[in-house]
Amino acid sequence: MLVQELSGQKYSKTHHRRALQSLLNGRSEGSIERKHQNISAILLELECPWIIGYKPLGNYQALLFEVVMETLVNDPIFDQAARHASEQPAIVPMGVNFDYWVEATPQPTEVREAANRPQFLAMKRDYVAREARNRALGLAGEELVLNYEQQRLERSGYGALAGKVEHTSVKRGDGTGYDILSFETDGRERFIEVKTTAFAKGTPFYISRNEVEFSKATSDRYHLYRLFEFRTRPRMFSLAGDLHDQLQLDPVTYLASLG
Template sequence: MSLAPTLGLRHRRGVGGVGGVGDVGGVGDVAINGKTWNEAEHDLVVGDYFVMLDKVMTGRALDPATHQRALRFVTNRSGGAITFLQGEISAILTLVGLPTLKDHPPRWDFGDVLVDAIDRHLTAKPAALKDLAQPPALLGRAAAPVLAEGAPAQAVPVRPSERTRALIARFDPADRDGDARILSRIGVAAALAYEQTRLTARGRPDLADQVRLALPPDDEGCDLVSFSRTGAPRRIAVKTTTGGAATPFRLNQGEEALSREQPEAFQVYRLYDVAREARVFRVRGARGAV
């Protein structure tokens, strides 16, 4: 089962008529410049976005103003048009479950030509995709990240286009994160510490001492065995990503079975942005969308 943000079915009107996400071309750029972006310009801005994102993820100094000036020079575009496009890049990376530049929140009026540019970049530089999904700095930490409470994902405001859905399927974040065993181990360790801290803070150090890793076959279908403040059992499946709260995930067969057999006890802990802010929210029960 794939748990993901509900994709709204509202359509937006843009250049060329009515369409969903990825159906219209460069709305922000058309409004500001009166002309659409060409392929080379898309590749320049996308490439620069990934350079900036790599600096952020590796803790190197980043001067956005310098990048902005360089892009204005090579594209002959206004700063506003470039900022619009960077927000559209953030939207696409959100859909494929990758980190984004927080100064450029998602803009959902992107076109398929921008989706193609991101596809070209990720295809040409598979190492960049791996380093964003499993940052070396995160994997090299001596201790698991400390988790903070995060908000559940909001629904994507419009439906993705067919081309966008093809990109999501090609770089499937649920499969990618699910296959990342090191990332999973980091997430489970972080969630274990989070549960112990939570119970201790709520006056139940006795229960905090009993939180443990799941032991198959008795605990099949979860990663952690924990408790509520009242002592009710919790069977927790931990799903970890370096992407945002909207990144989809899937339950495996054991988790699906446990969610049906013990719906009151089963919970998913969704860990996201673990290479930076490291946040978590809970999904209770067997069904529903994150």
């Protein structure tokens, strides 16, 4: 199912679940659903995409972790599909209904279940990192947010402010700490950082130290917009204020020098 989803092919979760049920000695559909969620939690820890709709669920068995690891190591088709999904270009989707695209911010347990998180992994895929380097996807997400902010202000009766919304990352470069300069209806600046994924809502994302520090310095005006399922049904949630207080920030790289 995951390879089909990554490849843009339709499939039936119900058909697959019932086919499994016939092979599993009477396991309930609910238990099969939870096992798929356990697999999603493992894939999250391995920095892999998972099936949208199977929200990661922790407290999985060590044996399941080993089986998922072994499957990934020996499945070049999955690797090819995940790499392609991470790296393929993107364009701004047409016809997005902004009335329905804002969702609630996930609770921390939705994003990451830490109880069974392995400290050291023999294998991690870099699909999340590859997608973060997908400039076409990032730019398309920023342009969609630009459209949303302009429409938000115009609908509120502030067309003059809508005309001042700026695509800062394009106009000034990537070092400002945010991507879009927008406005509140009272004229105050709204600094927006945009993070876009084609994968599920809870997919981790990369953020620079500069972006995090800028969120602290401008906490009363700062917003992070997280866009997800971008290629199929784009929606977003937002975080406002100092990101130190809202995210689990893992140091993933170090700048090393001698002396």
